[in-house]
Amino acid sequence: MTSDTSSDFRAQFERIGAWIEAYYRDPGRYPVLSRAEPGDLIRALPARPPQEGEAFDAILADFERLIVPGITHWNHPRFFAYFAISAAPITVMAEALAAALDANAMAWRTSPAATELEDVTLGWLREMLGLPEAFHGIVYDTASISGFTALAAAREALDLDVRARGLAGRDLPTLRVYITEHTHSHIEKGAIALGIGRENVVKVPCDPDTFAMRPDALARLLDEDRARGMRAMAVTATVGTTSTTSSDPVAAIREITRERGVWLHVDAAYAGPAAILPEFRWLLDGAHGADSIVLNPHKWLFVPVDLSVLYIRHLDLLRRTFSLEAVYLELPDTGVRNYMDYGLQLGRRFRALKLWFAMRTLGVRGMQDALRAHIALAQELAQWVAAEAGWEISAPHPLSVVCFRHVPPGLDDAACDAHNLAIMDAVNATGEAYLSNTRLHGRFVLRIAIGNDRTTRDDVLAVWKLLRDAARQRVLATVTP
Numbered sequence: 001m002t003s004d005t006s007s008d009f010r011a012q013f014e015r016i017g018a019w020i021e022a023y024y025r026d027p028g029r030y031p032v033l034s035r036a037e038p039g040d041l042i043r044a045l046p047a048r049p050p051q052e053g054e055a056f057d058a059i060l061a062d063f064e065r066l067i068v069p070g071i072t073h074w075n076h077p078r079f080f081a082y083f084a085i086s087a088a089p090i091t092v093m094a095e096a097l098a099a100a101l102d103a104n105a106m107a108w109r110t111s112p113a114a115t116e117l118e119d120v121t122l123g124w125l126r127e128m129l130g131l132p133e134a135f136h137g138i139v140y141d142t143a144s145i146s147g148f149t150a151l152a153a154a155r156e157a158l159d160l161d162v163r164a165r166g167l168a169g170r171d172l173p174t175l176r177v178y179i180t181e182h183t184h185s186h187i188e189k190g191a192i193a194l195g196i197g198r199e200n201v202v203k204v205p206c207d208p209d210t211f212a213m214r215p216d217a218l219a220r221l222l223d224e225d226r227a228r229g230m231r232a233m234a235v236t237a238t239v240g241t242t243s244t245t246s247s248d249p250v251a252a253i254r255e256i257t258r259e260r261g262v263w264l265h266v267d268a269a270y271a272g273p274a275a276i277l278p279e280f281r282w283l284l285d286g287a288h289g290a291d292s293i294v295l296n297p298h299k300w301l302f303v304p305v306d307l308s309v310l311y312i313r314h315l316d317l318l319r320r321t322f323s324l325e326a327v328y329l330e331l332p333d334t335g336v337r338n339y340m341d342y343g344l345q346l347g348r349r350f351r352a353l354k355l356w357f358a359m360r361t362l363g364v365r366g367m368q369d370a371l372r373a374h375i376a377l378a379q380e381l382a383q384w385v386a387a388e389a390g391w392e393i394s395a396p397h398p399l400s401v402v403c404f405r406h407v408p409p410g411l412d413d414a415a416c417d418a419h420n421l422a423i424m425d426a427v428n429a430t431g432e433a434y435l436s437n438t439r440l441h442g443r444f445v446l447r448i449a450i451g452n453d454r455t456t457r458d459d460v461l462a463v464w465k466l467l468r469d470a471a472r473q474r475v476l477a478t479v480t481p
């Protein structure tokens with residue numbers, strides 16, 4: 001029997017609730033970076049599935065004994081890697097409710113509230129971000145899929161009848177997509193999947209200090225390619241790049257793409273949410289005229305992975321890109337949207353529920369306060385780094401990420417890279433903090449991202465101390481015979 005409505009279910013659910021509550025009270029008691037070795041869990045688990053159902057107690061005990069040690073704790077207050085995240089605890093309950101309903105949000109009639117709540121929450125979010133109503137929002141799982149979906153619509157917008165006739169064996173112009181070296185890799189992946197070819201993903205040079213796309217270089221490349229008979233399919237501008245959170249000059253790029261009739265996609269996966277702050281509204285200013293914009297509430301708007309939003313101006317075009325009539329899915333619905341027609345997926349989780357819970361629980365004010373706190377901590381860290389002899393800031397840091405490195409005298413570039421890598425490894429090995437890195441101008445750079453609500457000033461001070469101690473020990477080790 002798969003459905004258990006007995007009192008057991010309630011008791012078990014209460015135990016899970018108690019486990020989560022205890023976990024949330026102190027996720028810092030675990031090593032932030034899992035200490036698991038490759039294959040640990042595979043060796044610990046039986047090779048075959050159980051023939052008979054097992055008891056809840058045994059499963060929960062194994063969850064704690066075997067699964068939790070293999071978890072890197074993104075909830076840990078000293079998780080500073082990639083883009084640190086934090087889901088509002090209430091969203092865990094929303095996820096449980098969505099799982100309980102087990103509604104497939106593929107079409108309006110397969111759960112009208114799921115479709116309509118998606119419309120309502122994304123309408124609220126659009127207003128919070130100050131985006132024009134011409135944008136219609138749709139939920140996907142990740143920015144990678146949202147971005148792919150936007151690129152697919154951009155290809156359809158070229159009116160090359162690719163939908164019916166494909167790309168092969170035809171006399172088509174070479175299609176080009178324009179990015180920078182700082183654009184997230186999913187755009188290139190999307191171009192590969194759409195048959196554009198990696199060779200046709202053009203990296204527009206960036207300003208060396210701001211890491212932002214140079215509009216003059218974009219205009220030149222677009223014009224040169226057109227003169228060679230190529231066709232521009234899309235330009236991707238990023239608001240908040242993954243490495244440094246730099247932003248491409250979207251307004252200038254919009255002018256260039258508008259003049260040339262090219263689709264502009266804005267990847268604001270990380271930084272887009274910051275536009276809910278009046279003082280950061282400007283982040284999306286240029287994006288108002290874009291064709292599509294992506295942002296990830298699962299990065300910086302307090303919902304757990306996964307929930308990404310695509311705002312697109314051309315909803316009919318998107319529908320034309322993906323919709324098919326399957327005989328087993330004939331839907332007499334009129335005047336409603338069936339979101340299975342707007343992407344690759346048929347089945348869709350009821351993701352909007354957790355966004356709704358988060359928005360109602362925190363309110364716009366609560367979300368704004370939390371983002372401001374993250375940004376303020378990052379700015380304070382940047383001040384400490386800049387003021388410390390032997391350390392340097394490696395990139396502008398307008399938001400909640402700081403890139404920096406230790407530069408002891410007498411090290412060449414390669415040695416300095418190795419030195420900073422060793423510092424990072426030493427800190428991460430403590431289990432007390434976890435940070436990641438990037439490369440800027442070819443150099444290895446440490447990177448701290450603040451996005452966790454549990455992170456306090458003391459936590460940031462603690463990682464900063466760990467870093468300085470690790471740097472000091474390494475310098476001592478190299479000068480002591």
Ligand SMILES: Cc1ncc(COP(=O)(O)O)c(C=O)c1O
Nearest residue numbers: 142143144184240241242269270
């Ligand atoms: C700027 C940017 N865009 C897109 C992505 C991809 O996000 P997702 O994991 O939701 O596909 C990331 C991931 O960090 C990112 O930083």
